[in-house]
Amino acid sequence: MNQYIDAKPRISKTSRPPSTIDSKSINSDKTVMESASNIELESQKSNQNGSGHQASPVTTSGLWARLRSLDLKPSSQTTEDAVMGTSDGMTVPFALTASLVGIVKNARYVMLAGLAELTAGALSMALGGLLQSKCERESYDATVRDTLKNIKESADYMPTIIDNLYDDYDFSPEYIAVTKRELQSKTPEIQAAYLVRFHEGRNKPDNGRPYKSAGTLGACYFLAGLIGLFPYILVPAKAVYLALYISIGLESIALLVFGYVKTAINVGWKTTENIKRCGVGAFQMLFVGAVAAGVAVGLIMAVNSGQHIAA
Numbered sequence: 001m002n003q004y005i006d007a008k009p010r011i012s013k014t015s016r017p018p019s020t021i022d023s024k025s026i027n028s029d030k031t032v033m034e035s036a037s038n039i040e041l042e043s044q045k046s047n048q049n050g051s052g053h054q055a056s057p058v059t060t061s062g063l064w065a066r067l068r069s070l071d072l073k074p075s076s077q078t079t080e081d082a083v084m085g086t087s088d089g090m091t092v093p094f095a096l097t098a099s100l101v102g103i104v105k106n107a108r109y110v111m112l113a114g115l116a117e118l119t120a121g122a123l124s125m126a127l128g129g130l131l132q133s134k135c136e137r138e139s140y141d142a143t144v145r146d147t148l149k150n151i152k153e154s155a156d157y158m159p160t161i162i163d164n165l166y167d168d169y170d171f172s173p174e175y176i177a178v179t180k181r182e183l184q185s186k187t188p189e190i191q192a193a194y195l196v197r198f199h200e201g202r203n204k205p206d207n208g209r210p211y212k213s214a215g216t217l218g219a220c221y222f223l224a225g226l227i228g229l230f231p232y233i234l235v236p237a238k239a240v241y242l243a244l245y246i247s248i249g250l251e252s253i254a255l256l257v258f259g260y261v262k263t264a265i266n267v268g269w270k271t272t273e274n275i276k277r278c279g280v281g282a283f284q285m286l287f288v289g290a291v292a293a294g295v296a297v298g299l300i301m302a303v304n305s306g307q308h309i310a311a
Helices: 023-046 060-069 076-104 107-153 157-169 173-184 188-198 209-234 240-267 272-304
Strands: none
Touching: 076 107, 076 209, 076 240, 076 272, 107 157, 107 188, 107 209, 107 240, 157 173, 157 188, 173 188, 209 240, 240 272
């Protein structure tokens, strides 16, 4: 029996015991159903105008309350893609354009080089996100196939995994026995899905995940990179240093705001302690951007030895 267990079960820290795993989704579905019922009641009241009844107007506050009751928060994977794309987009193009100022001496040339980097970088990020998401789906499918194969080859595989899975949760033997009996009454495919979810700690990837990831990474990289590039587009070609100073100011503000928001998404927006953490995250992001730009400028100045391209 122990031949199937070579290590402690890989339980994701974010996974909850199966007995409570659906409580959040049930509450969310209930909220959506209640909101839909309220909207349907309002529609029915509006349709009573012809029978002599005056329809109840839909107030702005009531509509806002309904919208707030819906769960419109982006998934954690989408948030991670947005953070990664924005972080790279704020640092890499800015470091490139800042390092070119001392060589090119022309805002138009710096702008063209920055746009080329933005386009190539955004496409690279998008393709990277697409391939990574597809690899995650292939890895998930392979895990399901291996688990299904083990279940079909041995009747002891699933009960052994269940015993080891519940070991850390201190469930009663009766509860564990009921769980095993329930799973044994299901098809091997359902058993495999259950073990992959709770033993391996892996969720089934969304079919549209690769394209969402590619779009989020590419768009966030490109839009974030435009912040530091705008001054070079707006100023005259000879005013390259003016564009650099404006770019530094805009990029510093953007990095502070992004660092604050990124930290707030992870730790929360309220309480004094969280606000302090957000402030630290803001200055950490500013420091990272400054170091990236400083290293790039220093390297270019060391290699170029004071030479520059005539405007």
